[in-house]
Amino acid sequence: MSKVNQVQIDQIRQLLGSQGVLTGNDCAPYETGARSDVGEAALVLRPKTVSELSTAVSFCVRNSIPIIPQSANTGVVAGSTPDPSGTQAVVSLERLRGHLEIDAENRSVQLDAGYRLSELNARLEQHGLFFPIDLGADPLVGGMIATNTGGARFIRYGDVRRNTLGLTVVLADEQGSIVKLGSSLRKSNVGVDWKQLFIGTCGVFGIVAECVLNVEPEPRQVATALLVPISLEAVLPLLDLIERRAGPSLSAFEGMSGNAIAAALTHVPRLKNPFSRRDLPEYAILVEISRNWEAQHGDLSIDEQLQMMLSEIWESNNDLLEDVLVGPSHEFWALRHAISEGVKAVGKLVALDIAFKRGDVMRFLKRMRTELPAAFPDVRICEFGHIGDGGVHFNLVVDRHSANAADPGYEGQIRSLVYNIVVNEYGGSFSAEHNIGRKNQPYYDRFTDERLKNFSGALKKATSPHPVGVPVLWSH
Amino acid sequence: MSKVNQVQIDQIRQLLGSQGVLTGNDCAPYETGARSDVGEAALVLRPKTVSELSTAVSFCVRNSIPIIPQSANTGVVAGSTPDPSGTQAVVSLERLRGHLEIDAENRSVQLDAGYRLSELNARLEQHGLFFPIDLGADPLVGGMIATNTGGARFIRYGDVRRNTLGLTVVLADEQGSIVKLGSSLRKSNVGVDWKQLFIGTCGVFGIVAECVLNVEPEPRQVATALLVPISLEAVLPLLDLIERRAGPSLSAFEGMSGNAIAAALTHVPRLKNPFSRRDLPEYAILVEISRNWEAQHGDLSIDEQLQMMLSEIWESNNDLLEDVLVGPSHEFWALRHAISEGVKAVGKLVALDIAFKRGDVMRFLKRMRTELPAAFPDVRICEFGHIGDGGVHFNLVVDRHSANAADPGYEGQIRSLVYNIVVNEYGGSFSAEHNIGRKNQPYYDRFTDERLKNFSGALKKATSPHPVGVPVLWSH
CATH class of the missing domain: 3.30.70.2190 (Alpha-Beta Plaits)
Incomplete structure (x- = not known):
């Protein structure tokens, strides 16, 4: 894969404007993730409208440039940053924020993917409504849908999936096709509910451009x-x-x-x-x-x-x-x-996000309090969790004075041991809501049924045949 | 497609036992739907276990016999009965009821697809729990998942989709492959949530054999x-x-x-x-x-x-x-x-089940009170609806003394006029929860984006290439 040349840059700049295309040092803020994963982008594209997003994607497909969709880049599994090759285009959603329309009668909101959660809630507040996903971070709604975040009030309101009524996605095909999946309806059973396959899959089948979300009356x-x-x-x-x-x-x-x-x-x-x-x-x-x-x-x-x-x-x-x-x-x-802020200060943080049947959560935690120090004596467990829905932020902190803190392989050893126990012994999940990204890709590869990888391959071919997103969900 | 011969019948009887295979007049109860759609089956297969279901499906695939999955047959759109050709096998789920296990800690239940909703709730009641889908009919859980029913308490508890944690499906391939999708977990983001593809799609991608459902504490x-x-x-x-x-x-x-x-x-x-x-x-x-x-x-x-x-x-x-x-x-x-019982007694019932944005429901109903009698003077509107989620059971009753009551084409004219207004003028849905079936197939064909039919075709090929179920969701 060759790097992008000046002719190509000029061409896309003509289409997206100078604010819409960043190169060189201007790319730096888009190359580093929230947990210090660092890569290098060929360029950064920042479309302002759904139609510009389609143009940006089509440009990448026609020029064989792999796409990394990026929202607020608040994820912790290296799912929205480019690799170090310098050949990938970051497609940022941050300027895609021209349209936000509240339908109070329908208790829904239709908006572009580039709004922040906090902005959305500020607008909804005027109507006594809110989007009921409670998070420590402040992501863009596009990224929330692409990762299917849950948060602290899942037990009452569910996850992003439950609260998504409709999506507009841009496919990574030659045309950058714009496809509507679902709408403002709460009930419609007319074949496959296609939006479900684009929620929580990090953009690999198509990039979320616009959405209709369910919103709730604010508790008094x-x-x-x-x-x-x-x-x-x-x-x-x-x-x-x-x-x-x-x-x-x-x-x-x-x-x-x-x-x-x-x-x-x-x-x-x-x-x-x-x-x-x-x-x-x-x-x-x-x-x-x-x-x-x-x-x-x-x-x-x-x-x-x-x-x-x-x-x-x-x-x-x-x-x-x-x-x-x-x-x-x-x-x-x-x-x-x-x-989250506190544990980061204790030492080198390995942030695992795992899930169980509710009955298994405390059994697992109790067991780990003896087993984990036996395997990794320099690791401290600082976990917290959404016990009502079986999710645990299993934060492991490596002592900063330990030689292992500087060993990049140590994190992999920890992930591997914990995930094996979680998945093989408890039938749990190695990703409750963090999703895949480069950090969890080896475990997706390890734990996923080959048949499901084949289904993903068929879906990938039918939707977005061009490489887009960090996770690879299909068989090679 | 030839009818089934005696050698084939003997062969499958050896595998499923005499109770597991019905032919001739014994098929009658499986050939008529709740709204008097009548067909003729080549035979009826009644597997008792997931493994027998796999055997039944594999038998049909190897012998090129199209499959019609059938649950309690309570649907109203001719989605679970054979056509009149006498070449299709009904695969009934009614004996698939060996396993029902309540996990009160996890607030979930794992069960075979052949249990009735009322049976499930009777078992849950002992634990102070219930499955929160409130329906007039008493279907099997397999059919509820295949059609994604909603019901009268949707506004609080959502539909079957929201309350389904995991599925086991049998694919219509040579092996009758058994595939697990999801589990008892409430949170897991590890790639595509494949169970979503099999919810509300009437078995065409695979037959629901077993499921894990979310259950709720009973209100006091x-x-x-x-x-x-x-x-x-x-x-x-x-x-x-x-x-x-x-x-x-x-x-x-x-x-x-x-x-x-x-x-x-x-x-x-x-x-x-x-x-x-x-x-x-x-x-x-x-x-x-x-x-x-x-x-x-x-x-x-x-x-x-x-x-x-x-x-x-x-x-x-x-x-x-x-x-x-x-x-x-x-x-x-x-x-x-x-x-529902009352309106059936008034005359010939055309039971439409449509959905809108909440704000449009009453506007549509008001409009129809003048427009519908103008187009169909012998039709009486006896609608009721789940206003909180935008669904309307738009029951239209043709006067029993009208010549049109006996004209099978009249229902199609009514459906066509109403659906065109619902879909084209309101962006509504022609199937809130009844789903497709033979009655709604022409409107699926009319209103569905070709691109989405192509996606369906790709997934059909990847999952269950053999013909199964009444709806056809892909392009030919």
């Missing part, structure tokens, strides 16, 4: 508590009891290991320590319930409702809870959202 | 009311107000036309008339809210909560509601669920 009242379970074994029964009582009012059930809490409190100075009157617990759970109506005329407030629910559990199941802390919701969430 | 308290809106235009603002106040407590918002209510009350004698103290309304809405906790210590009961919500709306928006009726929940639901 929220109450949170921090629970300290008496043991790791008590976490699942607590989830079950709370879920059965709260039903869909339960909007978060987030587990945090003592190590993760300590990392956040030590390294993120703005935090208040909710455990200041006691020792840091071995494990804590952030529980949130929310509702849409205000209390009135003898109705319980939501805080009273949560307290009632928890004291009922406390009194009738005294072998589950060690402690219950109430306090300002935003302080508890600040702690929860600061964990 | 339910309250319902019948609202009479002041006009059709008031329905959508009422939905918006109630939805914003109730949030996820809102578990149904079902519209019923006066004609549909009258049909049920006239022809279904067991019903009590909730409107006995007033005229039948032109339109009524069944609203249901539900919650998981019992009222206690000063908390409002759920009935009080609903009444509070409705009187708040009544007082601050006096241009929306004409009347509010409270009464026993089961009586209101009995009326709602009796509509």
